[in-house]
Amino acid sequence: MLKKGQKWYKEGEVAKKYEDSRFTEGGIILDKEEKETLLSLVEPEGKDILDVATGTGRFAELLSREGGHLTGIDASREMLVQSEVESVQGDALKLPFKDNCFDISISMRFLHLLEPEDIDPFIQEVQRVTKDKFIFETLHPLSLRLLYQWALPQDSSLYSNSLLKEKFKGLDGIKKVRSHENFLIPYGIYQILPEDIAESISQIDERVVEGREWLASTIYWELSFR
Numbered sequence: 001m002l003k004k005g006q007k008w009y010k011e012g013e014v015a016k017k018y019e020d021s022r023f024t025e026g027g028i029i030l031d032k033e034e035k036e037t038l039l040s041l042v043e044p045e046g047k048d049i050l051d052v053a054t055g056t057g058r059f060a061e062l063l064s065r066e067g068g069h070l071t072g073i074d075a076s077r078e079m080l081v082q083s084e085v086e087s088v089q090g091d092a093l094k095l096p097f098k099d100n101c102f103d104i105s106i107s108m109r110f111l112h113l114l115e116p117e118d119i120d121p122f123i124q125e126v127q128r129v130t131k132d133k134f135i136f137e138t139l140h141p142l143s144l145r146l147l148y149q150w151a152l153p154q155d156s157s158l159y160s161n162s163l164l165k166e167k168f169k170g171l172d173g174i175k176k177v178r179s180h181e182n183f184l185i186p187y188g189i190y191q192i193l194p195e196d197i198a199e200s201i202s203q204i205d206e207r208v209v210e211g212r213e214w215l216a217s218t219i220y221w222e223l224s225f226r
């Protein structure tokens with residue numbers, strides 16, 4: 001049986017509208033922020049990089065343009081057909097790759113689609129295929145996303161800092177490397193705002209969260225394997 005998050009993104013219409021419904025209007029700000037953050041954490045030049053749950057290839061294409069040798073994997077063929085990067089259809093929990101065949105792995109906007117019991121096996125699987133480091137993003141519940149989280153059709157989970165701390169406690173080499181506020185205006189609201197208003201609210205959000213990092217709802221992690 002397909003797990004949550006897999007089924008939703010296999011719907012043709014959902015996949016087709018993925019980028020238009022998220023990264024136009026105010027969503028452009030999020031796309032820009034995420035890409036800048038990723039580039040500040042990964043030096044792609046000459047590296048073999050795996051993008052797990054690559055979707056339409058937003059990040060794989062970016063890293064490829066910056067000189068990385070990219071491979072994507074995603075469960076949804078409907079998402080993958082939109083990617084310009086060489087990718088395979090498959091499950092993040094059973095990566096069809098040999099041990100240590102990538103320098104770096106990344107996974108953006110994905111962990112919240114995993115069940116809590118799948119987080120450990122997923123990280124072990126990424127560790128098996130990756131030599132240097134794994135960069136990934138988590139969303140935690142302390143944001144106004146709580147107001148509509150229950151209604152989201154893809155049935156995602158927001159993982160609290162304490163749950164993640166518990167999950168990651170056996171992992172040497174893991175650290176938080178960035179956070180994004182998105183406290184006042186969670187991901188889902190940006191796309192319905194005009195870009196200039198979203199930009200202003202994002203700046204207010206930044207001020208609200210400044211010095212109170214625990215409010216930031218999007219966390220970037222680096223797990224180093226060396």
Ligand SMILES: C[S@@+](CC[C@H](N)C(=O)[O-])C[C@H]1O[C@@H](n2cnc3c(N)ncnc32)[C@H](O)[C@@H]1O
Pocket residue numbers: 004005006009010052053054055056057058059073074075076079090091092093107108109110113
């Ligand atoms: C929110 S999208 C993120 C796509 C891309 N990383 C981005 O940030 O634009 C989540 C993606 O996870 C994929 N996905 C869900 N469960 C998966 C699994 N078990 N293995 C591989 N991909 C999966 C979905 O098909 C979807 O493309």
